[in-house]
Amino acid sequence: MNRARTRDPLARRIAVAALILALAGTVFSMAGGVLAKPKHSSAKKAEKRFKRKLNARIAKLKIACPIPEAVDLGTWCLESSVHPIPPEDLGKNDYLYAAQTCVKAGGWLPSAAQLLGAAPRAKLQSTIDDNPVTSGADEFPDPKNGIKDGREMSSDLFTTTAGDAAAGSEGVTPGSKGNTSLGEPDPVPLPADPLPGTLDYVTVYDNHNLGGFAGGAPVGKAEKFRCAFAKGAQGRRFGD
Numbered sequence: 001m002n003r004a005r006t007r008d009p010l011a012r013r014i015a016v017a018a019l020i021l022a023l024a025g026t027v028f029s030m031a032g033g034v035l036a037k038p039k040h041s042s043a044k045k046a047e048k049r050f051k052r053k054l055n056a057r058i059a060k061l062k063i064a065c066p067i068p069e070a071v072d073l074g075t076w077c078l079e080s081s082v083h084p085i086p087p088e089d090l091g092k093n094d095y096l097y098a099a100q101t102c103v104k105a106g107g108w109l110p111s112a113a114q115l116l117g118a119a120p121r122a123k124l125q126s127t128i129d130d131n132p133v134t135s136g137a138d139e140f141p142d143p144k145n146g147i148k149d150g151r152e153m154s155s156d157l158f159t160t161t162a163g164d165a166a167a168g169s170e171g172v173t174p175g176s177k178g179n180t181s182l183g184e185p186d187p188v189p190l191p192a193d194p195l196p197g198t199l200d201y202v203t204v205y206d207n208h209n210l211g212g213f214a215g216g217a218p219v220g221k222a223e224k225f226r227c228a229f230a231k232g233a234q235g236r237r238f239g240d
Contacts, residue, residue, distance in 0.1 A: 063231040065077035065229060066106060066229050067079065067105075069081075070229065071121055073118055073121070076114075076228055076230050076231060077228065077231060078118050078226060078227075078228050078229075079227050079228075080122065081136070082226050083101065083102075083105075083225055083227055090222075093222045093223065093224075093225065094219060094221060094222050094223075095153065095157075095195075095219035098153055098223075098225040102225075102228070105227055105229075107227040107229035108227065108228055109153070109225060109227065109228070110154060110226070110227070111154055111155050112155075112202045112213070114154075114228060115154055115204045115211070117211070119204075119207070119211030120211075123206070124152055124204065124206035124211070125150030125152045125205055126149070126206035126207065127149040127150075127205065127206075128141070128147055130206055131208070134206070134208075135206035136150060149205070150205065151204065151205045151215075152204055152224050152226065153203055153217075153223040153225040154201060154204055155201070156201065157199060157200065157201055157219070158199075158200055158202065158216060159200070160198050160199075160216075161198045165193065167199050169192060171189075171191050171192035171193065172187045172189050172190040173189065174189040195218070195219050196218075198218075199218065199219050200216030200219065201217060201219055201223075202216055203215055203217060
């Protein structure tokens with residue numbers, strides 16, 4: 001009895017569904033297919049016009065750069081000028097600052113290859129004798145601020161010496177203990193070195209639209225930079 005009651009609702013549903021299908025088949029057969037398609041083509045023409053307009057609108061849609069005044073480089077974009085540094089952060093814009101700022105803005109710190117490839121179209125920082133129309137060289141430099149050649153930070157890194165510590169170290173935090181099951185002694189505390197002077201980032205410059213390498217600088221040294229963005233990303237300028 002219990003099993004019969006358990007199956008009963010399902011059986012009733014199947015019976016009702018079969019009855020509905022039978023009734024529907026009867027109605028359509030009696031209608032002679034009148035409801036299947038309209039006799040006049042006006043509805044079809046309207047549908048075709050709607051599809052054409054919809055396709056035209058879709059074709060016009062383009063995935064745009066997520067920031068204003070960006071250099072469009074196909075599948076990605078580059079800030080048209082160096083990233084603005086607020087007064088309170090001047091001198092703090094080292095490698096970590098640049099990398100974190102670009103990620104916070106929705107992009108990334110570009111590689112040297114990306115900057116060099118963009119040189120013909122982006123106004124990269126350059127030497128004082130470069131054309132200010134096609135580069136980031138100052139047209140009217142202020143002697144009070146110095147008249148110097150400019151360069152930009154890239155995300156590429158290299159070390160200036162051998163050894164693991166050349167790329168930085170997290171050190172050994174006081175209180176660290178060795179693995180007693182392996183008979184390890186307690187490690188000796190060592191200070192961390194997250195921004196070693198032996199780890200440099202590659203810098204580049206416009207070089208009269210040809211692009212060029214401008215040497216390296218320690219990751220802890222402040223430098224001008226710009227951010228790259230993927231098209232369609234939700235990028236934003238600093239402070240927005």
